Amino acid sequence: MSHASMYQSPEAVAFGQRLNHLQGPLFGFVQGMIGDQEQARDIVQDVFVDAWRLASRGAPPFTRENDEPGARRWLFHAAYWRAASVARRARVIRWEPLDTSEASVHEPYVEQHPFEDRVIEGVALRQALATLSAEDAACILLSVVQVMHSSEIAQVLGISAEAAKKRVTRAKQRLRAAYLAQEARTMEEHAQ
Numbered sequence: 001m002s003h004a005s006m007y008q009s010p011e012a013v014a015f016g017q018r019l020n021h022l023q024g025p026l027f028g029f030v031q032g033m034i035g036d037q038e039q040a041r042d043i044v045q046d047v048f049v050d051a052w053r054l055a056s057r058g059a060p061p062f063t064r065e066n067d068e069p070g071a072r073r074w075l076f077h078a079a080y081w082r083a084a085s086v087a088r089r090a091r092v093i094r095w096e097p098l099d100t101s102e103a104s105v106h107e108p109y110v111e112q113h114p115f116e117d118r119v120i121e122g123v124a125l126r127q128a129l130a131t132l133s134a135e136d137a138a139c140i141l142l143s144v145v146q147v148m149h150s151s152e153i154a155q156v157l158g159i160s161a162e163a164a165k166k167r168v169t170r171a172k173q174r175l176r177a178a179y180l181a182q183e184a185r186t187m188e189e190h191a192q
Contacts (some may be wrong), residue, residue: 015062033086
């Protein structure tokens with residue numbers, strides 16, 4: 001037991017552990033929606049502060065009863081709305097990075113494809129994801145990366161399960177089309 005946890009209630013310790021467990025997935029979701037690490041960290045921190053305020057009042061889903069799925073949905077829902085707001089503002093004011101060399105590639109087939117191909121595909125995928133609306137990007141990230149079912153996605157987005165299922169399908173189609181278009185442009189640029 002850490003020194004700090006000796007002075008905290010069991011509920012506070014459990015709450016902290018829950019947030020630590022969800023910090024990585026929540027950060028990845030927000031970063032995928034907005035594409036900026038620093039803004040994603042700020043959003044996740046703001047969501048955690050809001051969650052702490054609710055927990056300190058004993059408000060659902062942060063009650064004494066351990067509602068892990070409810071807390072997870074609440075955190076993703078709060079992060080979604082904050083990230084969607086940032087994404088909408090970013091479409092009005094487009095910030096371009098000064099250093100384009102920081103391409104982080106996380107494809108599972110690293111050893112099967114040359115590094116240059118993985119970088120090109122990673123860039124194309126990130127750029128294609130950035131062309132989607134905030135709602136479409138959220139559907140893709142929640143479905144594919146967070147492996148949420150349409151009923152969970154519906155709760156995060158505040159829509160019906162049927163609407164969530166349709167949005168996920170349409171978002172995947174839009175991402176596929178945007179990716180193919182972006183990949184073709186990126187390949188042309190690298191060929192020159």
